Amino acid sequence: MAESRIDVRKTHKLYVGGKFPRSESGRSYAVSDTRGRFLANAALASRKDARDAVVAARAAFAGWSGATAYNRGQVLYRVAEVMEGRREQFVGDVATAEGLTRRAASSFVDAAIDRWVWYAGWTDKLATVVGGANAVAGPYFNFSVPEPTGVVAVVAPQHSSLLGLVSVVAPVIATGSTAVVVSSRTMPLPAVTLAEVLATSDVPGGVVNLLTGDPAETAPWLASHMDVNAIDLAGAGLLGLELEVAAADNLKRVRRPEPADHDWTADPGLSRLTSFLEIKTVWHPLGL
Amino acid sequence: MAGRQTLAGKHFEYAPAPESRSVVTIRSSYGLFIDGGFVEGGAGSGSFKTINPATEEVLTEVVEAGPADVDRAVAAARRAYTRTWSKMSGRERGKYLFRIARLVQERSRELAVAETLDNGKPIKESRDVDIPLVAAHFFHCAGWADKLAYTGVGADPQPLGVCAQVIPWNFPLLMLAWKIAPALAAGNTVVLKPAETTPLTALLFAEICQQADLPPGVVNIVTGAGATGQALVEHPGVDKVAFTGSTEVGKAIARAVAGTGKKVTLELGGKAANIVFDDAPLDQAIEGVVRGVFFNQGHVCCAGTRLLVQESVADELVRALKRRLKTLRLGDPMDKNTDIGAINSAVQLGRIRAMVDIGDAEGAERWSPKCDLPNRGFWYPPTVFTGVTQAHRIAREEIFGPVLSVLTFRTPKEALEKANNTPYGLSAGVWTEKGSRILWMSQHLRAGVVWANTFNQFDPASPFGGYKESGYGREGGRHGLEAYLHG
């Protein structure tokens, strides 16, 4: 009789600066499926992990925002390609995490992959659509261009473990900002898998930093961090008020929480892209 | 300044050329403008006087609106919104705004005089800059009213509702226009609070609304100070808050509206770098520096208060700048030849003095042209600090007065680093004849407005607003409309 194989279990870690560290605190927490069955231990990110993630995101900002839009588009599309290759794994992750049938989970995974494709296509078109020349009443050429706002903290949706996550992360990095993401507390495992995809998809280290754990513990440090430029409170729920108040310390751009039952399959439009943009307007005289 | 001239024993000093103040009739007191009429303040209201900062003469007495007055104004705005304004077609709304633009043009002389009396800015600025831009802003926004589907907000953009708008004293009527024109074009109604030291032109604007037969309640003006503004911003009946003013108050507003669903735009402070490279068109750069920091006595959030000059031309530039500053004429704001008017208030004058004292204490070298200051009123001479570094407070903190700090740099990257090394990000200037350098610098400066080989230009079609702690949202152009719509 053949010896039954002992499977190799995965240690789920954080994703910071392109690396997969454990929490500096050494803590982890048990993640269960929707029926309460233990799935795995996930890293429980700390205040200091959040701090490190901001440093990594800031360090990555110059390179990522300075990359051509075409290059960013290719990188985002590459993410879709790599996800497609690991589609079955994502379907399994999402089905387990959200308690869905494989069929339902598949549709969310497909939508998540397609969302990357949607945003990949936007990178080199947004400036045309939201920027442009302004007809001022004088001998000046005046044009407005969108620019990424900088480091964006993202509190990912708590109830949409992959599609919701992708829907809030992709638009942030599509425009050249970098992200520190706090994943769903109860369903972090698809986020960890996504981090592995990002790490192998030409996304430069630090562009997306993914913290698993409790948003209530890490998000306040991000909200008050003076080197974070904006915060997306999509999954912050009732925590949103406190975070928005803290965000005022350096006038972060704030996108307020989405309702828990937000339909992440809906057409995203432009609004998540434009929420984390700065419009820069340049004047120059027209003369001989 | 006064005292130059002498030629062959004669003088070519400009004789006084005062603008006539008879074009404006200022009533002895004004009520609040609510629901289409001027009304007395209700329970909890008070009153205060607004003075001419150039003479300290009382101009008129206005109501300090209390919470009950704010309630009334918001209720009037809500009624006007639901019953009239949001139901009206964009085409018809636009026609009201066109009317207002025309009335501003017709009454431009009067408005300019009133603005100068109340604010202290030179009449040539209120006449040639502020008021023409007010009319232009209404004209621009009027045309948007029936074209909202093209703002990029969505196929059928909708107004937000009642807007609470709080504006500063540096460009009183222009800031009113920046707030009210896009709000109304988008189909919102407004309650606006002008600054406590400059309520006059907002009250004249209320008369213009009456002349234009604007439906009652679409525009409401409540005068008052900080408490009135706070009551307005925090009022639960308000859907949108727009504020221009200090970063400190902006942060308080951001906290106050947290979790409320109110949409917010904030246009706050700045500490703009004006960067002059050694290949700059120097004479125009000097003009840009002067316009950048001494325009409107430096009471400009986007003022170019940090002059960053390449070391190789620093001495030459500073020498030329000082020569130029000697020709600036400080004095009676009503005189058509005055370049530098009065500081808006005693409080602001105190702040400027305190910051200059700090500059002295920090060891920067201070220079002002010889300049007689009038005995009455609030005045401060154009002031240049040289030998300033990024470590000086005068190079970091907004002074909001006619005070320039001169810093030097050696390479473009050093200039960029210094320019961006601030929590603010409202504006910046670049002076160089090299096209590619202009575009590179423009791209890397973290500021909402970059003036290349020019400075302090404004236009209703051009978005204005800051990065970082200079606020969020844009005013002007298509982007300015977005701030008053949802998709």
Added chain:
Amino acid sequence: MPPLSTSAAAALPDGLADVARSEASLRRFLHGLPGVDQVGADARAAELGTRSVKTTAKAYAIDLAISMIDLTTLEGMDTHGKVKALCAKGVRPDPTDPTVPRVAAICVYSDLVGVAKQALRGSGVRVAAVATAFPAGRASRAVKLADTHDAVAAGADEVDMVIDRGAFLSGQYAAVFDEIVAVRAACGDGPRRAHLKVILETGELQTYDNVRRASWLAMLAGADFIKTSTGKIAPAATPPVTLVMLEAVRDFREATGRQVGVKPAGGIRTAKDAIKNLVMVGEVAGDDWLDPAWFRIGASSVLNDLLMQRTKLATGRYSGPDYFTLD
């Protein structure tokens, strides 16, 4: 290339003496001058144009402007009679009012210098002659110098030469420089040397960068005055062109210690135009230039408008053209 002749040019300080050594050094220097942003220069000139000059200041400015006029006739149909009449007008602009100052100079073609000289004898009004194949300047060096010699021999106090714009625009700065030096030499020597005004014809130079370079080129070559235009090409003396030239003389004095005058010519038709020029002189170059020795206005019709404005100030009522002489 042989060294450029600098003998006739006024002595320059060490830093600038080498500039005219070669075509290449001239080019390096002129192209190293700070650029002029057109929009900024236009805006500055327009802003100065909003100065409000009233009452006593206006009265002073009107008289100063009159005293700065180079009253000009430069027509093919000019005759002795026309020149004599103009001279009479220049000496006594308003026959009914002796308090009106005389103009600075009468400006004529070189063949009419003698007539003007005689008509102006003892008046203090100078005679300026346009020379060097004015206005196009398209003639050989020999012809231009002969033209200059004629004018000087006839007693011209001032010579208004034109630069070779073709040479300037094709980058032959040394040729332009040499010609100015040669014409200056032809203006004579010593205390009776005719003053040299160098006409840049800014309407043909087109850009303010060129105006600044041509100004410096002329000053380096020894011009006593730099002058905007012949009056035969539009646009002539626009306010921003005069502004750029005033900046040039200001900077040149700072660099060399030598003061050079400025003469806008053509396009100044009203008292208001003239006063705007004086405002620019005072605020840009400085009060040292507010003197007929350092600023001239080349014009003809402006004089009557100045006289009308003067009368309005004195009498409090508007006057009409019938009350001023047409000469």
